[in-house]
Amino acid sequence: MKKILFIILSLAVFTSCERKIDEFKVEKGSANFSTYIAVGNSMMAGYADGALYRTGQMYSIPNIIAGQLKLAGSGNFVQPVVNNDFGVDFPGARPKLIMGYPVDCKGTVSLGPVPATGTLEPAAPVGYQVNNLAIPGAKSFHMLFPGYALFNPYYARFATNANNMVVQEIAPLNPTFFTLWLGDNDVLGYALSGGVGDTITSPALFQQAMGGVITALVANGAKGVLANIPDVTAIPFFTTIPYNGLVLTQSQADSINMAMALYQLPFHYSAGPNPFLVNEPNSPHPYFKVRQMQPGELVLLSVPQDSLKCKGMGIIDPGNPFQPYPIPSQYVLTINEITMIKSMTAAYNTILFNLAANFNLGFVDMSANLRLLQKGIVWDGIKMTSTFVTGGAFSLDGVHLNPRGCAVAANYFIDAINLKYGSTIPQVNITNYPGVIFP
């Protein structure tokens, strides 16, 4: 009996040690990942919280992807590393934003983004070849613009020749694989300027430029994936301040109604949220070319908040009560501007989809992915939305993703790579990537 018991016991112990699940098996499929490069704009550069800084670069989408491609034989992925954690110095640059306690014009302390205290790094050439060719601010056609380094300090940091076109950086790297996510800025630049300080790239130029970039990328037989462009008006930069963010008491509404009657403007105000005033050049009014904002119109996060709160911007300046004070146009996207942005984005995405098909590239539908994020996505118990700060995916500039958001995006790229090339590159564990850090 003892013998039987002993046999059963040893068998049990033995089999229990064998209770293994097959480990994840990495296969490279039909792709060759040995030299991976990335082309794109700030989204791929690791730009976040309003700056290009070291930690942000560490968590850039291509760097996350590269970490996984290494498991399938990829070599080192070199980025134009910023050595400090605040940002690169050039005219107009500010240190990255962190969560802190801003004090507004009314002396109210709240929890929100504030600039970090630190010295920016001088914008000097890094002096080495990089695999991450993503350039903050770059539009599609900038890639084919000789001497672009003179106009963009981020490109100047790693340009191998000041007179180069960015696409000329590609051939010397001899890439075998690439990710390309470019073109947001062709429409985002216009959107960030409130539709008044920048132009939207024409679809014809966009097609020509993107075709040129891809041609340069595949010149040596490299394979890759291409991502399309999400609806930029869905990002927190445009969705955080509501069009009717003018919150009034009854007595405030009464005095404004009185003023509007004096101005002979047909706008009515009541207690609670009311639409802001914006410029309207086509207004029939002889003096005051203003109107109330409409549902669906957007106020930009760049709007001076103190002016909204204390200076009467969007309604009437108490220091100048003789005329209305509309929000300046560079802080507002009107219905017409939004329609333009969306139709151009759709045109770009048709072009990108066709280019991916023509060049036989993998395809990442970032447009659909951002729509999912708007509704809310869940990974490993982390709920993320496109809401500013609390949504957990965007960084504090309201435009770029935070590391956790980048990890999710990197997984979308990895899925597209696996789908196209039959590889099994593992996803990253997004719980390892930080979200918004609170004080």
Place this chain on the structure above:
Amino acid sequence: MRRFTTLLLIVCLAATTSFGGGYQVGLHSMRNIGMGLIGTSLSYDASSLFYNPGGSPFIKDQWSFSGGVSFLLARTTFQPLNVMEQYNLEHKLNTPFYFYAAYKPTANLSIGLAVNTPYGNSLSWGETWKGRYLIQDLSFRAITFQPTVSYKIKDVVGIGVGLVYAYGAFDMNKAIPLQGSNGDGTLNINGSTGNFGFNAGIMVHPETGWSLGLSYRSKIEMSVTSANADFTVPQSLSSNFPKNKVDVMLPLPANLDFGASYEFGKDKQWMIGMNLCYVFWSTYDSLIFDFQTKTAAVNRTATPALYTDQLIMRIGAQYKASDLLTIRLGGYYDPTPVKNSYLNPQTPSMNQIGMTCGISIYPTKGLSIDAAFLYILGVERSGTYSPDNFAGTYKNALYSPGIGLTYSF
């Protein structure tokens, strides 16, 4: 004596673990464990108080005592979907135990007390693992006390009923995806509660050698009012997460058991038996945490479980080799009550195949030393806890040697 005290201490501090379908534990008597956990139609000793109160009047002796402890070792492996790293869940050593005492004041009447640990769950995935926003560690222990009275009519039908008092304590930790300079926020919830249920059964001996049993253990609602809930979050968010109390509700499911057994051979040397156990798991719809101090961030949360009722099938056999030695063998199949889309690392449940063996040694009349060994194979299973989009493959193995004493006179 010191060793006995130590053992007693271990027994008293016992934590039990989940195995089988959900968080129900089946280790209630070494003799029954040896026979694939069957027992509804058996009345060898005081353990029938638990397995079927209708069986205790059939115990041959006036007094019967039975007690024991199992040493449950488990190991669960988890491979997240599409991700490299694999996780090994080291369960702590768990020691489910039992103690039964039955007394027959008359030939047909039996009274008794059963104390055991029929429900529990104890696991620790670690503080930094991929599923930390679902669970880091969890310990849930329930001990039940069941005073029982039973009566038999002639030697044919026995009926019995016991009042069950369950006392449960739990402690759980999970991370919250709100990060400060020290990493994730955390939530600890701990508390204890008690509640009543019943255990009733009927046993029939239709003809020589045959025994049939039917028993029903009721559901027990374990609702903890005012468990401690401590949040640790970044300082700037602490006003949203005040020190809190939480009401927690976890049902212990009802069980309906049918068993049949047949003794045969010379001096009834052989016994074979089977048991069908229908577990009313569907009562476990969700794990509800209702925080008493509500804020924008802290409210009532329901973690859906959506368990489904399951039938466990068990068979066992016993052979009396001599007056000194009885040997037993058994096996069972315990299907998981958890749907693929609700497979949660809080209770990594999978279909399980149990294999058991056991012996009893009779050194003197009335006394037996009972030992049993249980090995459970968890069938590898992939699933997603869809409310949290947490996907992967689980596999586990458990083994549990145990020892007990039975004394009757």
